[in-house]
Amino acid sequence: MSTASDNGPLLRARGIVKRFGKFQALQGVDLAVRPGTVHSVIGPNGAGKTTLFHILTGTLRASEGSIVFDGIDVTHEADYQRVQRGIARSFQVTSLFANLSVRENLRLAAQGAQPAGAYDCWRPPSGPRALAGIVDAALERLGLARQAGTAAGALSHGQQRRLEVGMALAAQPRAIFLDEPTSGMGVDDLDEMKQLIRSLREDHTVVLIEHNMGIVMDISDTVTVMQQGRVLVEGPPRAIRDDERVRTAYLGNMITGGRQ
Numbered sequence: 001m002s003t004a005s006d007n008g009p010l011l012r013a014r015g016i017v018k019r020f021g022k023f024q025a026l027q028g029v030d031l032a033v034r035p036g037t038v039h040s041v042i043g044p045n046g047a048g049k050t051t052l053f054h055i056l057t058g059t060l061r062a063s064e065g066s067i068v069f070d071g072i073d074v075t076h077e078a079d080y081q082r083v084q085r086g087i088a089r090s091f092q093v094t095s096l097f098a099n100l101s102v103r104e105n106l107r108l109a110a111q112g113a114q115p116a117g118a119y120d121c122w123r124p125p126s127g128p129r130a131l132a133g134i135v136d137a138a139l140e141r142l143g144l145a146r147q148a149g150t151a152a153g154a155l156s157h158g159q160q161r162r163l164e165v166g167m168a169l170a171a172q173p174r175a176i177f178l179d180e181p182t183s184g185m186g187v188d189d190l191d192e193m194k195q196l197i198r199s200l201r202e203d204h205t206v207v208l209i210e211h212n213m214g215i216v217m218d219i220s221d222t223v224t225v226m227q228q229g230r231v232l233v234e235g236p237p238r239a240i241r242d243d244e245r246v247r248t249a250y251l252g253n254m255i256t257g258g259r260q
């Protein structure tokens with residue numbers, strides 16, 4: 001069986017179509033994400049980025065097409081099954097437990113991702129001690145070690161957004177999907193989030209939807225530009241920045257009132 005360790009993509013989506021009634025939000029999208037990279041998906045509002053994420057993570061089912069993750073066809077698997085395979089997405093701030101500490105939030109996320117029976121005492125590699133290690137590592141990486149005992153609800157907005165990423169991280173995924181992790185952030189918090197995402201590449205593969213072009217250009221290995229449910233262009237950041245088709249796509253979006 002071919003796996004990502006054969007230097008192939010960790011995730012490969014082919015011919016993804018998504019219909020909402022008569023409207024076709026995705027019109028045959030191909031995406032190949034190499035392991036150990038930050039792969040950004042950008043494009044004007046309504047291009048289909050979030051819909052594609054939902055289909056890759058299992059929140060939505062594709063109308064057509066296939067998704068292979070680490071050599072396994074996951075097209076028809078539910079989101080929780082894909083979590084077990086190592087696909088995680090960031091949670092929304094609203095899914096944090098505001099009254100629980102940062103550490104407790106992370107512990108619950110780590111615990112939730114363990115396969116059923118992980119607490120069976122006959123299976124030593126899992127269990128509370130392993131969980132504590134995962135949580136400590138996540139706290140360090142998030143830059144939230146000093147806030148470990150703080151209630152999630154008392155964190156600053158920027159810290160909460162980092163904790164959201166951490167909730168996905170605690171599941172120890174192979175691939176982590178982040179949909180606009182910097183949205184609503186002040187400039188002060190942007191740099192910390194950027195460093196965090198960049199650091200994830202050491203142990204994970206990152207698929208990122210991001211509208212902040214500075215961040216996309218700085219931290220991506222590959223950029224896929226979507227427009228109207230299709231892939232417009234794909235390549236390294238520099239090529240994307242200089243691509244006339246990309247400029248035109250964003251210009252059209254500005255004229256029609258999009259935020260980008």
Ligand SMILES: Nc1ncnc2c1ncn2[C@@H]1O[C@H](COP(=O)(O)OP(=O)(O)OP(=O)(O)O)[C@@H](O)[C@H]1O
Pocket residue numbers: 020023025043044045046047048049050051052
């Ligand atoms: N559940 C749904 N039912 C009907 N249409 C939908 C649904 N979800 C998304 N759409 C439509 O599909 C298209 C793509 O939406 P999507 O949210 O994927 O875009 P996006 O690229 O994430 O945009 P943004 O940058 O604004 O987040 C839009 O026209 C949207 O209105």
Ligand SMILES: [Mg+2]
Pocket residue numbers: 049050051
């Ligand atoms: Mg979106």
